[in-house]
Amino acid sequence: MTGNSSEFYALRKRLVETRSLFIDREFPPEVQSLSPSGEFSRHTSIRRIEWKRPVDLSRDPKFVSATATRSDLDQGALGNCWFVAAASLLVNGPRQHFERVVPLDQGFDDNYAGIFRFNFWWYGHWKEIIIDDYLPTDGHRLIYCSNWEEKDEFWGALLEKAYAKLRGSYSALDGGKLVDALVDMTGGLPETILLSNRSEIPHNFYDLLWKSSQMNSLVGGSIYLPEGSARPEQRRANGLYMGHAYSITALSVVPWRGGSVKLLRLRNPWGRKEWVGPWSDDSSEIRNLPMEIKRKLNIVIEEDGEFWISLEDFLDNFDEIQLCHLQPDAISQELAHDTRKQNWSVTTFHDAWIKGVTAGGCGNAPYQKLYWKNPQFQVHLVDPDTTDNRQKCTMIVSLMEKEISKSKEIAIGFDVYEVRDSRSRPLDDEALPQTALIHRRGSGKYQFLRAVTKRFEFPPGYFVIIPSTFNPHEDAEFLLRIYTEKNVKSEVIDENNGPGTITPMVRDNMSTLFTKYAGEDGKMDYKELGIFLREATRVELKEEIRFNSEACRSLVTMQDKNKSGYLDWEEAKRLLQDIKIYLAVFRQFDANRSNHIDTLELGSVFNKLGFPVSRMVLTSIVRRYGGRNRKLNLDDFIIVMCKLVIMFDIFQEQQKKTGGPDDVAQFTRNEFLQYAMFC
Known part of the structure; x- marks a missing residue:
């Protein structure tokens, strides 16, 4: 069930008073909660699942043993490294963000009633998810997310169950984007930087990562699986896995051979299987570091899934960086100016591409005219930013497709037009030449991502944002967020209902x-x-x-x-x-x-x-x-x-x-x- 905290407390109180344990009928401990199709994960050979509560698995179960840390989460027999890596980043970040998602006023003490709650940011709203604590096991131990070192701790497994309920089933977590889980746990702005083409990587890439981390952005990296691969993950000789996501938990620059080397600390969500190249645990680089630098890096020589890697080796092996910015200032383009904006104004629109109405596509031939059927949003930038004297207005646009089915992939993007004055009717191919000064910019290439985000700097004026799918006739709902330093006037551009003037025609006498x-x-x-x-x-x-x-x-x-x-x-x-x-x-x-x-x-x-x-x-x-x-x-x-x-x-x-x-x-x-x- 979903609800609010007052509902949770009232329900838990009744259960405690009646000495009952909660059973969630909306997400029951049955096979349909594992997978609507009735099939178990492709990642496990287990054919018989037993649902057990933590009190049945441990003599002394804990929600959080002492303090929640990134090492509490290890991926189990489910292809959700992206979720586990995201949760590790969440717990490694600001404590208030973690405790908003994982409230700590619950556990296995006197108020235990088999009921737990978690909070997720779900397309513009914080949504409380209430679950029971039945967890899938092989009869003896958890088969999905767990804490290998402290087997009595269960917050990670329960968080995973709540997220599975939010997404529809455990199988819905089998494959995904790390940044999507980060957004769902923070409401932050997603940003993806592709690393496959070195020439397109920002020249100050490491500085961007460093400044992002200083502003509490959550960062991870992914390696693509080769096309046509039959296995969900494939190990490389250097210990890294393709088809896998890693969380980036720290950065450091250390002196080395008369110069310096830029390092990233990564964590494998499996809690094991590490990089074995330069700067790995057993490498000559680590062995030859002075002890004070080892202490600074908090070097731990053990198979815990966490390791250091140089920036060059990271760029050679990883295909993309995924960032979730908890404040708009940390968008990578913004960091180049090294500014800190406060009190951002955000405007939110919930809308949809509807086949036959607003699903116009990107405007490629032969559907050029259909493009103008897409939803259109007008933004009036009035006052320039106060952080500089350039007379420009910062506008960050984030378009997010609302997930309905993981099997339906849709490429999304948006365009931004500047118009001479306020629009009372949508732009079209006839009106555009007379009204639009310029097709200012857009999100770039259409991407098969749940969200695309771009930062712009424009002079004060009127702007029209047109989000679209790449292909026409594709149904999907979306969330559009517009961040500006100053308050702006914004609205959906739509037709007004009602008759106008119809050209008169001659009436013949019949x-x-x-x-x-x-x-x-x-x-x-x-x-x-x-x-x-x-x-x-x-x-x-x-x-x-x-x-x-x-x-x-x-x-x-x-x-x-x-x-x-x-x-x-x-x-x-x-x-x-x-x-x-x-x-x-x-x-x-x-x-x-x-x-x-x-x-x-x-x-x-x-x-x-x-x-x-x-x-x-x-x-x-x-x-x-x-x-x-x-x-x-x-x-x-x-x-x-x-x-x-x-x-x-x-x-x-x-x-x-x-x-x-x-x-x-x-x-x-x-x-x-x-x-x-x-x-």
């Missing part, structure tokens, strides 16, 4: 035809209207259009101002005029005459008709009418247009009755139901 098909009362119901429109369109448009019954009902309702259920000649004449306008625009966007239009075109269609609608409304239309292929046929398009007109008229009428703001109208329950049925 009264004789109307009289032919109208009833004796001189009016038409929806069936009679369908027959009339079939012939009227053949005469007027040179094509016979057969609207289905639901479309005809909607057309009657749209023009039936007195709500009689029938149309007279004047109403039918206006209706024919509207239909001709709707058809003309529909055909414009149905170039291949398939009688369908792509839902990604709907925003442009509605704008052409003088009836712009917001993304919220567009999303509802697409999900109701778009189907799997995200196409709208003519009948459904007519129904949608009728509903928009009818509902807008109802809203306007009710708003005038009840008064209040322009965008608020009040309805009684019966009025709401009446209008809902009428539409």
Whole structure:
């Protein structure tokens, strides 16, 4: 279960009073918590899992034995070195950050009730995860994360279980990015520096790492697995493992042979298996160091998974550095200026790429026009930074895809445009040349990462951020964070709902035809209207259009101002005029005459008709009418247009009755139901 601390304390109190032990029904000690598919991890040969509580595994279990340290966590039979390395960095960092994730007011003392809680930053919010303390074992010992040296300590194993619950199962932790776990445990800003191309590595790389560590950034390194590898990890002759993540726990520069050497201390989350090259535990370099430097480096000659390595050897062997900055100042570009900013202002947007509405892709041919369908966010940078006199505004943009399925990889990125003035409507391929001064910058190459972050410096002005996936038509939710030194004005750029001005068209007299098909009362119901429109369109448009019954009902309702259920000649004449306008625009966007239009075109269609609608409304239309292929046929398009007109008229009428703001109208329950049925 998830909850808040007051809920946890109340539940624990009841359990203690009744001498009961908690069982989490949301994440039970059963096989589906290991893997929804029912299969155990590919990393273990264990075929029978027994769930046991720490009190069943130890005579004297401890939540934290003395003080939590980075050596408390050793990876077990699960491919989650990235998580274990991240947790080691967390406990090695500022104590307040660790204790926010791992509250220490719980354990196996008098208040023990088999219930524990942990906190994770989950896409913009701190989320408390409550678990029971049943842990997977082989019957005797833990099979996943544990403390090999102090087997009575269980905070690491319980943290791993809480994270597995957050992500859906233990198998969801089988493979991942170290920086993703760091963000989930801190809410910090992620940054990845690729090391495969030496020419692209910052010239002051070690200084960036040093300053990042001084600002409490959490840092790790990863080695890629060779493409096509059948094994999850592969050992190199030098002791390092490909397909593996290591935490970087310290840095140091030591005198060596008349000069100096830059060193990094790494920890293997396995708690063993170390680097065996220069500066490793048994190397001649370590043996020949003066004792005072050995003490400074805290050299421990034992198989504990921790070792020193030179910067050059690190760069030769590792493929990327992953950093999680606990404060925006530590973004690598910022460190080059060696400044410290305080009280950053952060703006957060939760949004989505929706197939058929906002999933426009990166703009590559032949989908150039779809790019402008992506969500757009306007930022007004007003005041320059106070930390220098360059009259620039720092803006850090971090785009994070909200994880739904690990099997679905999506490449993400964003662009930043500067525009001349405030935008009331989204940028498009027609408006851009007149409104945008320059495509300022972006996140760079689209990447298969959960998050991409970039720092910019711009003069005061208006800027539009457009996040996108690389390919169009990909559904995904995202979190956009914008950090600035000063408060800024920011908003989603969207269309305003409501009709504008439709270009008038000449109305032809079809009264004789109307009289032919109208009833004796001189009016038409929806069936009679369908027959009339079939012939009227053949005469007027040179094509016979057969609207289905639901479309005809909607057309009657749209023009039936007195709500009689029938149309007279004047109403039918206006209706024919509207239909001709709707058809003309529909055909414009149905170039291949398939009688369908792509839902990604709907925003442009509605704008052409003088009836712009917001993304919220567009999303509802697409999900109701778009189907799997995200196409709208003519009948459904007519129904949608009728509903928009009818509902807008109802809203306007009710708003005038009840008064209040322009965008608020009040309805009684019966009025709401009446209008809902009428539409």
